[in-house]
Amino acid sequence: MDSLISILNDLIGKDEVKAQQAADYLINTSDIELFKKLVEKTDFLFDFVKNNVLSRLDKAVNKKNFKNVINLFKVYSFYYDDFFASILAKHANQDLTDNIFELLEKGTMAEKTYAAKYFYYIPDTVALEILSKYAFCEDEYLSYNSAEALGQMQDDISYDIALSYLKSSDDFEKLKAVKFFCAYGKNYPLDDIFEAMKTSKMPENIAGQIPYMQSLIDLFDSVMYKENVLYTIDYIISGLGEILPLSDIFQFELYEVFEMLINTNKSVNIYNGKISEILLKSLSKFKLFNENDEYIFDEDKSTKYEVNAIYKLLKSQDNEFWINQKKLIIDELNQSDDRILSVLPIIVEFNIIDAIDGIRKIINDSTNEIILCEALSSLKSLGFVFEEDFNVVYLKIKNPNIKAIVDRLKD
Numbered sequence: 001m002d003s004l005i006s007i008l009n010d011l012i013g014k015d016e017v018k019a020q021q022a023a024d025y026l027i028n029t030s031d032i033e034l035f036k037k038l039v040e041k042t043d044f045l046f047d048f049v050k051n052n053v054l055s056r057l058d059k060a061v062n063k064k065n066f067k068n069v070i071n072l073f074k075v076y077s078f079y080y081d082d083f084f085a086s087i088l089a090k091h092a093n094q095d096l097t098d099n100i101f102e103l104l105e106k107g108t109m110a111e112k113t114y115a116a117k118y119f120y121y122i123p124d125t126v127a128l129e130i131l132s133k134y135a136f137c138e139d140e141y142l143s144y145n146s147a148e149a150l151g152q153m154q155d156d157i158s159y160d161i162a163l164s165y166l167k168s169s170d171d172f173e174k175l176k177a178v179k180f181f182c183a184y185g186k187n188y189p190l191d192d193i194f195e196a197m198k199t200s201k202m203p204e205n206i207a208g209q210i211p212y213m214q215s216l217i218d219l220f221d222s223v224m225y226k227e228n229v230l231y232t233i234d235y236i237i238s239g240l241g242e243i244l245p246l247s248d249i250f251q252f253e254l255y256e257v258f259e260m261l262i263n264t265n266k267s268v269n270i271y272n273g274k275i276s277e278i279l280l281k282s283l284s285k286f287k288l289f290n291e292n293d294e295y296i297f298d299e300d301k302s303t304k305y306e307v308n309a310i311y312k313l314l315k316s317q318d319n320e321f322w323i324n325q326k327k328l329i330i331d332e333l334n335q336s337d338d339r340i341l342s343v344l345p346i347i348v349e350f351n352i353i354d355a356i357d358g359i360r361k362i363i364n365d366s367t368n369e370i371i372l373c374e375a376l377s378s379l380k381s382l383g384f385v386f387e388e389d390f391n392v393v394y395l396k397i398k399n400p401n402i403k404a405i406v407d408r409l410k411d
Contacts, residue, residue, distance in 0.1 A: 004034050008041065011056065012049055023056035030071035039077040054083055066091040073103065076110035078141060081117045089121035097124055104130055109139060116145035123152040132158040135180055136165070143176070147183035159184065166192050171200045178209045188213045194228040197235065198338075204239025207232045211252045217260055230274045233257060234342065237282050241295050247303045255310050258282065262317060265325065273331035277343050279314070280325055280350055286311040326352045333358035337368050344374050348381045356384045363392055369402050373409075380409055 011022035026034055042050060061069065069084050088096060097118075104115035104127055116134060119127045127149070134146035135158055150158045158180075165177035166189065174196045181188055190213075197206040210216070210232050220229045236244060236252060249255075258279070265275045289295045290311045296304050332343040333355060340362065347355045359382075362375045372393045379385035390410060397403050 004031070004037060007034060008037050011038065012041065012045060012053060019052070019056050020059060023053070023060040027057060027060040027065055027068055030068040032072065032074055035072045036075045039075055039080070042077065042079050050079070057083070058087065061087050063091060067096070067099075070099065070103070073111040073114040074108065076113050076141065081114050081141070081145065084114055085117040085121050088118055092122050097122060097126075101127055109142065113139070113142045113145055116142060116149055119149040120145065120152050123149060125153060128153055128155055132161070136161070136176055143179065144183045147180045148185065151184035151186055154186075159187070163189060163192065166196050171202050174200050175202060175205050178206050182209045182212045190214070190225065194225070194231070198231060203235045204243045207235035208239060208244040208248065215253060216257050217253060220260060226271065227274075230271060230278065233261075234274070234278050234281070237278060237285055240285065241289060246289070246296065246299055246307060249303065249306050249310070255306065255313060258310060258313055262313075262321075265328070266321075272328040273335065274339070276325040276328035277332055277346055280329060280346050282310075283314045283322075284346075284349055286314060326350055327354065330355045330358050333362060337371055340371055341374060344378045348378050351382065353382060353384075356382060360389065363389055367396060369397050369399050372396055373402050373405055376406060377409055385409075
């Protein structure tokens, strides 16, 4: 055991001669215990150390020992699967492809996942049918690698299956389909994906996949997608730090997104209300991230810096700008039911008293029992609820559970 730790330390160390010897040993012996320790250590290594390890392993592989890499497939690591596949692809021949196809069919989950990645680099259609099955399995890494390989093969059948899942009433099937398209890597059915997001009970999860397909900034520049992108950004902010990892802010380009939204809302446009809601929600959320260590404690320095930079960007807007956002947000009360439900908590949090007339209009005009209850609750939180408001709402509500909530609001 001590000798393995010593070899591992050499492999990740600064002494290039010892490091290369350790890399040669790992490849030549296919020491699975050593590789397991390397995988366990990888998450804690700096990026430059990880890159050094990959470079050393690359040098260790040659035409005589390249098949030894397959023995390491017993231990799966997301960090090494692309590397192993690309290394083997350099030495690809029919025998190797046959061996890896056998692992794809009969291997362990780890072996299947590595094998699926190999067929991304060597898109042999012999694997097409089984990859199509795996592309919709429950294992996140195997499904991703399989869909990615199918994208290289431009497989229409699996694409159409994913499209049907996207239109399913099952939210998990919708999410599975969106992840498939993200990995497939081309011909994104964006209209259907946006629709799936807006009709899902897990919109944050779907929204978090979209920037991996196309930049939010580029999508916003398209007249066709402007409104849908605003929904996407809104859901991303809602899910950030809870459903979506904070480290994704780089892929989401959130700093640049906020710059874009701030500049857009400095002039009159039909999206003012929705953008103001997003900006106010983001100001609140990034304040929370910056003032509560539990949200960023485990994040790396780059993520912490970016979170702080975004908060500074939002805070750097002058008082007049934020006063204007609080005025613009009131227009959201005249929009669709889902937008009303989204904006009411922001109005309460920022104590936007000018919205009271709009909220009371909802109470008088709406027949949606959930919205009526939320509007009544908002008036109470703002300190402007009257007996007449309760009476109007109570007469419209049939659902006994919602009536019980209204009764509690009277207390």
